Amino acid sequence: MHRPADGPLRHPARERVDPFVLGALLARHGWRRRGGEAGRYGRWTPPDGTGTSLLVPESPAFPDSADLLAEALTALERSPVPSARDVLVSLRTPSDEVRWRREVAEPAAPAAAWTAQERLRAGARAMLLAGALAAHGHAGHHGARRRRQAETALDPLLVGPAPGGRELTVFLPVGTPGPAGPDAIGGRRVATALLRALQATRDATDYQRATGRTEAFDAAPEAGVCRELTEAITALVRGSQGIRVTLDWAPAVPPPQGFAARPEPVEFSPGDLPALRAAGARYVRDEPSVPVRLTGTVVRMRREAPGGTGVVRLRVLAGADVAQVRVALDEDDYRIAGHAHLVGLPLRVSGRLESRGGFRRLTGASDVVPVHVDEAERDRLLKSLHVASFEETRDD
16 A cells, blocks of 8 residues: 655546545535635635634535636645645545544553554555455465466555554545456456455354354455455454444545445444354365366475475466465476576476365375477476575474
8 A cells, every 4th residue: 555645635627627526525524614705615624613714615606616626626736734735636636545543541541552554554555455356356365376367456455644653544435447358357346345354254253142152253354254354354443442433435436336425424333242253263274175177387496405395485476366375296296397407498297286285285286397488488487486585404
């Protein structure tokens, strides 16, 4: 995730600003409308009631609309009010906004404040990553699967400041398509998947706390609930009095179909932690291993003695949605892997991706064969493997 630059934030070109969107963003961030000529413009004051007020036209048809907009945006640029920056960010890039509030005591020292900020940012990123994983596919435990696509989907996000480690806002650009191709995950998809999963987690937790039964969590992965999400919630709640997650849709874009125009905040408290921890552990335990036939390049080899079995690490090229896997091979297959590595050829191998290792380990390896590629592709693979190493005795 990326944080907006600390320097001055320039407003967008005034001709691109919709007065309705500007008014909606001001209201969202606590600015109050106090008078103004009905049907022509409104006067908006900062949340604390002090500082420069803004005159915002109600319609572009108002004769002085362009001038008033330019003056309002310039005033926002110069405003010391923290929410002014958030309004400008959303105007520049139409974004859904996710806000976290973590109920913690005011830090007594700068080091404590920094620790609280980093904890809030790390927990928020983990929660967004769980949302991106859910947008790509449902599973009780994703492990290393689909992580590359999910992390790429978080690259365009903008992160606001987190003073005191109590509040944080993340902007998910609605118009950002994410990585190209059929696996693209845009900001709106992350937002909707995360909201649906949070609501399902809240419902399942309430059901378990009220009845002592766990079947609501058993069905919840279909709504995007997963171990990664329960861990992110647990990390944020632990050491606090609770958290609140609020999502607001970009006012310049219609709300997604099937969702409320103003979704209710989702809250979690320390009393929810036992249910969340139990659900996460069950998701890891119950997620089945996956049969695959994958193709990968050898990046590391290790065995305890010159002969016998060994462990090979493969960088996955196709056949599984993970970045790397470790494979235990018998002596003959290990020798095949070594020859393939020396001549720059990928390997094709069948087996099962094991859930308990986070889908990073392939067991029951069989049908190990080199994959022949053309000369240009072979040279490219050799160059990409310049950091690969043979490690006969060192732990992987």
